[in-house]
Amino acid sequence: MEALRLLGEGFGVALQPLNLALAFAGVFTGTVVGMLPGIGPINAIAMLIPLIFAVGLPPETALILLAGIYYGSQYGNSISTILLNVPGTAAAVVTALDGYALTRQGRGGEALAMSAVASFVGGTLSIVGLVFLAPVLAGWAIRFGPAEYFALMIFAFSALSSVAGNSVPKALAATGFGLLLATVGMDPNSAVPRYTFGQLKLFDGMDFVVVTIGLFAVSEVFLVLQASRWGQDASLAYGRVTLALADLRANVGTMLRGSVSGFLVGVLPGAGGTIASFVAYGLEEKVAGDDARFGEGELRGVAAPEAANNAATTGAMIPLLTLGIPGSGTTAVLLGALLGLGLTPGPLLIERNPEVFWGMAASMYVGNAFLLLLNLPLVGLFVRVLRLPRWVLMPGVAALSFVAVYAVNQSAFDLVLMTAFGILGFVMRRSGFPLAPVILGLVLGPLMEKNLRRALALSAGDWSVMFSSGLAVSLWVLAAVSLLGPWIWRRRRLPDGGVGEVD
């Protein structure tokens, strides 16, 4: 196998002492930076690029370092997500659903360990995909047009039924609110401002991090504040910090499914980790059936999105390296780095600079392994943050939220907006509205709008374009099955259940 031989050479590159050390440094730095949401991988990488130019590292070494940061920050983010309910990326919102629920049941340590293992599995499997399928999948990504993207978004929305909570009307209202928020800002087609009330700060719309941290983290502080009494000391209990073997075994299938779906979604430019996480979570909830308690602290609800998210990260490297299309903000920064290092990302990269492509593929694997080695032993340390009394922890969460949100745009306006969303989140949670659909609407809204309008512009207004390819039709069928399937299934089962035979 040619690919295997080249991968072997790639490992030769990745395992050189300097590269190994930098992969470790990257993963470690990334984890630390990732724990402070808002700074995130984009800024971490952007800050380091001039440094890398200055030191004059060879391209493969520089990329190994940057990829390490990319991975590390993703994991670092799940730490603040699971333990403190402060998700810094849209993808992490899905992890927060069950991750934080587990923390509140004293199982935060297990959730973190699960997240580390699932990330490792997702990363590992997707590297196998990257090595063997990159050329094939690059061709697949090209055939994915606006109509197909729109159908994919609808499919991602079918995850909604899993995050709906108890009341469908409330979930629909929350989704609608998210979609409304998504329309604030410049019209994606014509750059005409909508619902901005002349505020320049609103021209780019509601920043996702501002809304998420407001709705999730700030509202949490308010909730805890409301439930606090004088003299109450201990905050959250925590139990085991390792994963039971049985739990691990029960999640093998979940991690495999999450990795595959996450990787495939990640290959599509523009879709990225968020949609991958939602799709994987929705898929898993459908597969799991009725006995699972998704949204109330289900380990599978952590394993699926974390595996998918990491697999999508690797998947996003395919359009970047083979087509030169950045699939996400972070890969856009990586693209700038590649160009600056004198490499041309594109169809010829693998041929011309095999040591870069294969070296990076191998080092991504090494980085994943480091992540697992570094973080599993540290879970116990991270979890200790929960031992802090509430009067320390909650102001800490509030401070973290403010710093994180300020780091996004260095804008005080965002802090006001975040606090307003915090109050709103508090009211919504008190009255039983689920929060995740708001985020789903906010994240998917602009993508849906853009692709719907593109598809219709391409067809000159003919709606049949939405069903004009086999790919689009299959996605519509998947979405329909996923949305309506459980409902039909339940109705058919009902007669022989509680009510008894009908005739």
Place this chain on the structure above:
Amino acid sequence: MSVVRASRGGGGRGIALAALLLVAACSLPESERSAECIAPAAAGGGWDLTCRLTGRVLTRLSLVEGGMPTSNMPGAGGGVAYAHAVGQREGDTGVIFAASAATTLRLAQGQFGPLRAEDVRWVGAVGAEYGVVAVAADAPWQTLEELLTDWAARPDRIVVSGGSAVVGQDHMKVLLLGREAGIDPRTVRYVPFDGGGEALTSLLGGFVQVFSGDASEVVSHLETGSIRVLGVLSPERLEGLFAEVPTATESGYPVEWVTWRGFFAPPGIGAEAYEAWVARLSALAESEEWAAARDQARLRPYVMVGADFEAFVDRQVEEFRGMAREIGLIR
């Protein structure tokens, strides 16, 4: 093209970098520094790159004391940073803002609200890109003339993709070409994508017939032969890969599109500070270090500073405004 290994990198250097990493990761952007470059967009875009490259070279040439870090101030297509320059940084001699033809185009179309080009001090341009028009390799058109003739005959059959919004740069390029070919601008079907990469992918996927973008965006696909570049919108032919591609003017359609990259400073900084920035950019533009950095970033030589540049910006804004009016985009 083979990668030149700048260095094999010693172990000590690696450790030093690892230590630096931690420091860098912990240092949040500070506002009190000797010099600062503000990129009016998020990290990773053209403005960001302009700032970072310039900052690096200026630092290496010791033209700015203590380096020139880049801050990102995304928002409103550069409008937030523009308003910040005018409203909050008046008289600040230590800051410059990255700009490009996109900035003047938005100013001309009134997209920055009441703000005008004269509200800031235009320092200079240090590099440029040129527009290109491309079709898929298996498309029936071999020349720009064939495409535009066909297009004028049946404008409804041809869809263009580009990486900028409606009436943005990529749209303007085809509208201008269309004007020369007698195509009614209102019949031009333009579909905006998120950046040149996605727009180019839509061409490769067969969703559109024509791609409008910049030369650097099509390099790798031109090399593999998956697309055909029908024309470059530059005054002279570009070298290298593009040597065989005629300019639009050569083909009988006198249209040029220079995506220059440069800087403006806040208002009220005084003649001395303005001239100091002009001198820095002039020294930068003449240096070998800049030539190398510029080539790496796929920018072409293009230098214009000081009063010349201010006059150029005024002229360009006027021209863009006239075009927008003519095409019926603004009243």
